[in-house]
Amino acid sequence: MSEPSPNHSLVKRVEPGQLIRSLSSGQLLMLDPQRPNALIICKTFHAEFAGPGAAVGGPLDVESGTVLPIGDVALLHPQNHQERQNAYSKRLHWMRWLQQITDNPLPAQRARVLLFSLEEFFSTDLVSQLPDDILARLVGVLPQTITAARMEMMALYSPSYSLAG
Incomplete structure (x- = not known):
């Protein structure tokens, strides 16, 4: 298993019970882009998929219900503005992927x-x-x-x- 680069702070390999607390905290995190991991984040009437590199938590997931981890989930703290932008971009990428299927x-x-x-x-x-x-x-x-x-x-x-x- 690859470890995060020294520039990243690994939140932890997340246990399912801790996912909601992590995402609802309001703190912006991102899924480790170097490992096959994802989250399915259940909202009131739908669910969202966040794959490797995607932003999670922050303003995106404050109102989340159930969170289902897929693979060996590891959450990282984006270290600067560019990493935050890239993480948001990846979240949009996964949303568009799902939208193409839903269409x-x-x-x-x-x-x-x-x-x-x-x-x-x-x-x-x-x-x-x-x-x-x-x-x-x-x-x-x-x-x-x-x-x-x-x-x-x-x-x-x-x-x-x-x-x-």
Whole structure:
């Protein structure tokens, strides 16, 4: 595992129970851009995805509900104005990524694209552990739509077994 550069102050590898307190504190943090980590930040009516390098906390996430860590989450303190700007830019990047998926008018397609995209960033095993209800909030579908998309993807990508033996 890579450690943060000496110029960065590592907040800590974050435990799920501490995430809400960290994000609600009003202090601006960013996800370590050098590791495969992300947060799904649940708001009142939707959820947001913040991937590597993205700003979290500060004014963005004061009203957060549940926060779901993905991967080995490490939060850093941006050290200067440029790092803060880059972190905000990365948060916008992830918001646009999610918006592109959400723009699809077909709920089943949104669910499939979300799952496929997450599996490109993280392992299939890790994505399979993420709750359907929270993933559904990311792209505005019902949890059952995520469940159906998972089953469809498993049928497509798992080896076919023959009963003939």
